[in-house]
Amino acid sequence: MSFAKEAGVSEIPNAPLEGEATAIDDNVQALVQFCPHCGAQLDVQSFVQEYWTADARLFHVWCERCRYVFDVKPTARVTTHEPAHE
Amino acid sequence: MLTTELNERLTQVGPGTPMGTLLRHYWYPLAATSELGPEPIQRRLLGEDIVLYRKGDEIGVIEAQCPHRRASMRYAIVEERGIRCGYHGWLYGMDGKCLEQPAEPADSTFKDRIQAVTYQAQELGGLIFVYMGEDPAPLLPRFDLFVWDNCLRDVGHALLPMNWLQVMENSVDPHHVEWLHGHYMNFVRGISGEAQAEVLMRKHEKVAFDVFDYGIIKRRVLEGMTEEDEDWKVGHPLVFPAMLRVGGGGHYQFQIRVPVDDTHTSHFWYDVYKPDGDYTVPPQDSIPLFEVPIYDEKGDFLVDFVDGQDVMAWASQGAIADRSNEHLGKSDLGVIMLRRLFQEQLDKVEDGEDPLGVVRDESINDCITLPQEKKKFGTGAGFRYEFLTMGQCRYSPIAQDVLRLFEEAEKSLPASDTEHHDATV
Numbered sequence: 001m002s003f004a005k006e007a008g009v010s011e012i013p014n015a016p017l018e019g020e021a022t023a024i025d026d027n028v029q030a031l032v033q034f035c036p037h038c039g040a041q042l043d044v045q046s047f048v049q050e051y052w053t054a055d056a057r058l059f060h061v062w063c064e065r066c067r068y069v070f071d072v073k074p075t076a077r078v079t080t081h082e083p084a085h086e
Numbered sequence: 087m088l089t090t091e092l093n094e095r096l097t098q099v100g101p102g103t104p105m106g107t108l109l110r111h112y113w114y115p116l117a118a119t120s121e122l123g124p125e126p127i128q129r130r131l132l133g134e135d136i137v138l139y140r141k142g143d144e145i146g147v148i149e150a151q152c153p154h155r156r157a158s159m160r161y162a163i164v165e166e167r168g169i170r171c172g173y174h175g176w177l178y179g180m181d182g183k184c185l186e187q188p189a190e191p192a193d194s195t196f197k198d199r200i201q202a203v204t205y206q207a208q209e210l211g212g213l214i215f216v217y218m219g220e221d222p223a224p225l226l227p228r229f230d231l232f233v234w235d236n237c238l239r240d241v242g243h244a245l246l247p248m249n250w251l252q253v254m255e256n257s258v259d260p261h262h263v264e265w266l267h268g269h270y271m272n273f274v275r276g277i278s279g280e281a282q283a284e285v286l287m288r289k290h291e292k293v294a295f296d297v298f299d300y301g302i303i304k305r306r307v308l309e310g311m312t313e314e315d316e317d318w319k320v321g322h323p324l325v326f327p328a329m330l331r332v333g334g335g336g337h338y339q340f341q342i343r344v345p346v347d348d349t350h351t352s353h354f355w356y357d358v359y360k361p362d363g364d365y366t367v368p369p370q371d372s373i374p375l376f377e378v379p380i381y382d383e384k385g386d387f388l389v390d391f392v393d394g395q396d397v398m399a400w401a402s403q404g405a406i407a408d409r410s411n412e413h414l415g416k417s418d419l420g421v422i423m424l425r426r427l428f429q430e431q432l433d434k435v436e437d438g439e440d441p442l443g444v445v446r447d448e449s450i451n452d453c454i455t456l457p458q459e460k461k462k463f464g465t466g467a468g469f470r471y472e473f474l475t476m477g478q479c480r481y482s483p484i485a486q487d488v489l490r491l492f493e494e495a496e497k498s499l500p501a502s503d504t505e506h507h508d509a510t511v
C-alpha cells in the first residue's frame with residue numbers, strides 16, 4: 001500500500017490489506033465517495049480530509065448537501081476486548 | 087492529505103475562483119496611511135493589480151493598467167477631477183468613468199464608452215483598507231485595536247513568498263509555538279550564544295478550537311496550568327479569513343495576512359501597546375511603519391526571532407503547500423477545522439449568503455472587542471518580554487518608547503498587580 005510506505009508505517013491494522021491496494025490510495029476523496037447520512041456524492045464542494053490517530057486512518061467529512069460533519073474510520077479487522085469471566 | 091483538486095479550490099484567490107469570490111467579501115489593508123502621499127502607489131490584491139491615490143480627503147483605487155494602451159496608472163497625475171494617465175493624458179473620475187481623451191478630436195464621444203475598474207478604500211487605525219467585492223460593500227469592521235486611544239502603535243510589514251492559507255493554518259496550530267519558538271529557537275540561539283526562550287517553550291497539554299462570530303477562538307492548557315487560566319478560559323482568535331489576534335501583558339497584535347495572489351502574502355504586524363495602569367499617551371502623529379527583514383545576508387531565512395521562524399516555516403512549505411502529500415495527525419485538528427470552515431463558507435457564498443464575520447450592522451461597529459488573554463502563558467509580563475525581544479517588535483523604531491511606557495505604567499500599579507521579570511525590554 002503506497003501510503004503506508006510513504007508514511008514509513010509498516011503495519012497498519014485498520015488500513016486495507018497489502019493485496020487490496022487500489023487506486024484509492026492515490027485519491028483520498030475516492031475512499032469516502034458518498035455521504036453516510038444523505039448519500040450525496042462527496043465532490044470537491046464537500047470536505048474529505050484524511051488524518052491519523054495512532055494507527056487508525058480517519059477521514060473527516062463535511063457533506064455539502066446535508067451539512068453533517070463526521071469522521072469515517074475504515075476498518076479491516078474488528079477487535080474487541082476479552083469479556084470478563086469467572 | 088487532501089485531494090489536489092480541493093487544495094486548488096482552497097488556495098486560488100484570483101477573480102472568478104470560488105475562494106477569490108469568498109475573500110472578496112472582506113476589506114484588506116494594502117498600505118499604511120503614511121505610505122500614500124501626493125504620488126499614486128501600486129499594489130496587488132487577490133491577483134489584481136491596482137493603484138491607490140489620494141485626492142483631498144478621499145482615496146481612489148483604479149486598475150493598474152490604463153484602459154487606453156495599458157501604461158501604468160502608478161505614473162499618473164492626480165488632479166481635481168480624478169487621475170490622469172501620464173502617457174497620453176486620459177482622465178478618469180473616481181468612479182472610473184473616462185472624462186477626457188486630450189488627443190482625440192474635440193467632438194469625439196469615444197470617452198463615453200471607456201470605463202476603468204475602480205474599488206473602494208477607507209482609512210482606519212493608520213492603515214488604508216480596500217474592498218474589491220460586489221456592492222453594497224459591508225462595513226469596514228472597527229476592531230478594538232484599530233480604534234483604542236491612550237496607547238502606542240507600530241506596524242511591521244513583510245511581503246512573503248507563499249499562499250495566504252498556509253499562513254492562516256499556522257494560527258490554528260498551537261503546538262508549533264513550543265517547538266518552533268521554543269526548542270528550535272533555543273537551538274539556533276544556543277549556537278550563537280544568544281538569550282534563550284523560557285515561556286515560549288512551555289509544553290501544551292490540551293488545545294481546543296471554537297467557532298464564534300468572527301472566526302475561531304483558540305484555547306490551550308500548558309503543563310502546570312488548568313482550565314481556570316486565561317489561556318483556556320479566554321484564549322485568542324483567528325479572525326476569519328485573514329487575521330490572527332495575539333499578544334499578552336498589555337501588548338496586543340493583529341497579524342494581517344493579505345492575499346496578494348496565489349503565491350504571495352502581504353503580512354502586517356499591527357502592534358498596540360496598552361498596559362494596564364495609570365498613564366497618558368498623547369496620540370501619535372503618524373503610526374511608524376517598518377520592514378521586518380526575513381532573509382540574512384546569505385539569503386537564508388532569519389530564524390533567531392519568533393516571526394522569522396514563522397516565515398521560514400510558511401515559506402519552506404512551498405509557494406502553495408502540496409496538501410496532497412502531507413500526513414496530518416490528531417494535533418492538526420485545528421488546521422482541519424479551519425479548512426472545513428473555509429469550505430463551509432465557500433458554500434454559503436455560492437448560496438448567495440454573507441460568509442462569517444461580514445459586518446453590516448452599524449450599531450455594533452463602534453468598537454468590536456475581540457477576546458484576548460492578558461495573563462498569557464500564565465505570565466503576562468514574561469510572555470510580553472519574550473514576544474517583544476524575540477519577535478518582530480525588535481525592529482520597531484519606537485522599541486525604546488514602548489519600554490518606557492510599560493515601565494511607567496507598572497509604577498502606577500500596586501506592587502501586588504505587577505509581575506516582575508528580571509530582564510528588561
Ligand code: FES
Nearest residue numbers: 262265399403412
Ligand atoms: S514536524 Fe511538522 S512540518 Fe515537520
Ligand SMILES: [Fe+2]
Nearest residue numbers: 262263267396
Ligand atoms: Fe508562530
Ligand SMILES: [Zn+2]
Nearest residue numbers: 035038063066
Ligand atoms: Zn450528506
